[in-house]
Amino acid sequence: MAWNDAENKRLQERREERLQKEEAAERERRLRGAEYQATLMEEFIKEKEKEVLQLQEEAKSFITPENLDQRIEECLNNPRNYNYAIDKEGRIAKRSILP
Template structure:
């Protein structure tokens, strides 16, 4: 690979080589500087090719005309580019572009407002649903607590009624003698057995 530096093609290896390194180019088909002159070219004197004065004048005129035409074309193209740039910056094109940008900005702002309104409605609907859900959960929790409280009260009332019923059979100082007499008059035998069917077999008291 070659790179052009100062109008000359320089190999990339020479550019990447460290400073002070000795590089030797291997060129095929060329002689080195130390090689002698070929035998067929010894004693030959190079002479420039002959130049026709008339042809030289014609070529010089044509080259001058070519330079003038190219300079005129470059100036015309440059003027056209500068004119378009000026019109775009300060002319009708700038006004048209500003109008288009204003219309586009207005359309984008309208779309933005519509999108914001749509999102606001969705957000309000979501907040309303969340509020209703929270209120419903709160109401259900209150109903559940009320039911649990009622069940607790009923359970306690049952316990109180049972205690009141059991209190009738409690032995106190007032009915102690009576309960002793009842126990003596109605002896109970807890010495019994159970048959295979689970029936209680009571022992007969011998008189």
Template sequence: MFQVIGGRSVRAARLLAPRTAVLVETTRGRKSRGDPKAKSKEGRIKTPPPVDPQEMVVLRERFSEYQLIVKALRLEFKEEMLREKYDEETGSLAEEKMRQEAKEHRVLMAWNEEENRRLLKLRMQRLQKEHLEAERKEAEAALQREQEQEEFIKEKEREILQLQEDVKNFITLENIDQRIEEALDNPKNYNFAIDKEGRVVTQTILK
């Protein structure tokens, strides 16, 4: 049992009160259920207001008519809704809807095929460009390998020629006596120094 204060229960007042505010219960002078009846109203007998029979008959007839009209409108709206639903599912509207969907499907399929052809054409062009680019790079790589091979062969030929020139100065069993005589006839002294610029420092410079 909740105590009624100002037409609202204490619990409701507590629930509706803000959390940060202080709950203050206010009263407007109304009595609770347990309070006795006022002395001025002890002998009073409550009687309903008088009703005019003719007015009551008219009101009942009008209310019945209102109920019939509302019921008829509801039935008509329901019938119209069911008819539209039936037509959409099995009637002419369903056929028209199927035709529209079939037409839309054909349009979409045509667009899809056209888009596929366009993308295929772009893909073929891209693949052709990639193939030509790959061939060009392969040709450039082959040309570069050929040039490197030629340079390598030329370098080896130069090394062979240089080696052939150097062979002339090699000491062999045939020319060993001659080379010994040349060395004895032309002695060389390697006991010398050089400066920072790489010049040979002679004794005259040292003096």
């Protein structure tokens, strides 16, 4: 009976030790997961901030009611002709006048 009690106590100590190690490993895994999530969130936020800055920069060239007259004047003063062809090599083919 004493041997059985000693064996049960030894097995109980081993079981408790194993459970403590598993618990510590689980805490470590969760901590790494939380750090990884935080890193992903920081990268996501930086990417979105970069997009916002890019959109703010692009918004400077938008046509608004305040600058509509100015933009119309610019277009009238600087006409552009998009009526041309491009050959297979990417060169602009000018219109030729036939005799």
